Amino acid sequence: MKLKSSTMNLLPPEIRSQLPKLYSQENIPDPIAYVKFFNPSSNWNWYVTEFDSEDTFFGLVQGFGEELGYFRLSELQAYRGQLGIGIERDLHFEPTPLSKLKRN
Numbered sequence: 001m002k003l004k005s006s007t008m009n010l011l012p013p014e015i016r017s018q019l020p021k022l023y024s025q026e027n028i029p030d031p032i033a034y035v036k037f038f039n040p041s042s043n044w045n046w047y048v049t050e051f052d053s054e055d056t057f058f059g060l061v062q063g064f065g066e067e068l069g070y071f072r073l074s075e076l077q078a079y080r081g082q083l084g085i086g087i088e089r090d091l092h093f094e095p096t097p098l099s100k101l102k103r104n
Helices: 073-078
Strands: 035-038 045-051 056-062 066-072
Touching (some): 066 073
Antiparallel strands (some): 045 056, 056 066
C-alpha cells in the first residue's frame, strides 16, 4: 500500500502557467497578487504578483514587517517549521490588488 505524501504541491502546473512574468506588472499602480503562501505556524504570508516560470517570485512578503521583494519557490518548498510543518498555499485565495492586502 502506497501512502500519499503529506506535502502540498505549492505551485501546480495549472496555476504556474497563469502567473504573470517577472516585471510584467512593474508599471501597474496596484498590481494583482495571484497566489498566497503562508506559514501555518506563524504569521508569515507571501503574495505572488509575478513569476519567472522557474523558481523566482516577486510579490508582497508579510512577517515581522512588510515589503515587496523576491522570494524563491525552492526555499518555500524546503522550509520546515515547528513540528516539521511546511509552507502551504491558500487554496481559497482569489486574485487581489496589493492595496487590499497591505497592512500599512
